[in-house]
Amino acid sequence: MIKKIIYVVRHCKAVGQPSESPLTEEGLKQSRYLVEFFSNKNIERIISSPFLRAIESVEPLSNNKNVKIEIDERLSERILSTTDLPDWYGKLKDTFKHKHLKFEGGESSNEAANRILNVVDDVFKSKIENTLIVTHGNIMSLLLNHYNDKFGFDGWNNLSNPDVFQLILIKNEVHMERIWR
Incomplete structure (x- = not known):
């Protein structure tokens, strides 16, 4: 029986939120x-968000695994809104409860x-059995919520x-x- 594994990775610590934000020294x-961490795992394919912080997070692994x-x-971070939302945290929380809710220029959950x-x-x-995808916290949380409906806003907040x-x-x-430990 073929078992398929997808490792879903949230990017390392970054300087900011824009797509061109690089990793910090710690990142x-x-x-x-x-x-x-992945040294004893077979990785046959790596797929990344186009955001710099995601790519930089897996470049060393990509080089190591060749x-x-x-x-x-499609792995880009979710756009909550294209306008500044001073209360974005509360609005984001609302989108986990009301999955069709969307704000100006943004995407619903x-x-x-x-x-x-x-x-x-x-x-x-x-046909590939072991794939790693690297993405962002919000969209990753929405994916995980699909497989476990208890993984919601608090799950995102604890990533x-x-x-x-x-x-x-x-x-x-x-x-x-x-x-991840």
């Missing part, structure tokens, strides 16, 4: 630690979740940078586990 150290990083726009779920579905349908979950597909059933 660069964390990216090197990811190499050690696996090219594929960029997938459902829209953002569908993007990352399409990536995961494509990976599970592929670390980096963080790692694994999704294991066995007989058309997905099992989710946090493996």
Whole structure:
């Protein structure tokens, strides 16, 4: 029986939120630690958000495993709004309860979740057994919420940078586990 594994990685600590924000010095150290963390795991494919902080998080691992990083726009962080929301934290919390809720220029939780779920579905349908995807906290939380409805706003709030979950597909059933310690 073929078992498929997807390692879902939240990027390491970064300087800011814009797509071009690089990793901090601590984030660069964390990216090197990811190499050690995944040293005993078979990684056949790496797919990353196009955001610099995501790419920099897995570059050392990509080099170590000799696996090219594929960029997938669907792994970009969710856009809550294109306007400044001084109360963004409360508004984000509301979007975990009301998944169709969206703000000016932004995506609903459902829209953002569908993007990352399409990536995961494509990976599970592929012939490759061990894939790593690197993305961002909000969209990652929406993915994890799909497989465990108890993983909501508080789950997002308790993610670390980096963080790692694994999704294991066995007989058309997905099992989710946090493996980052």
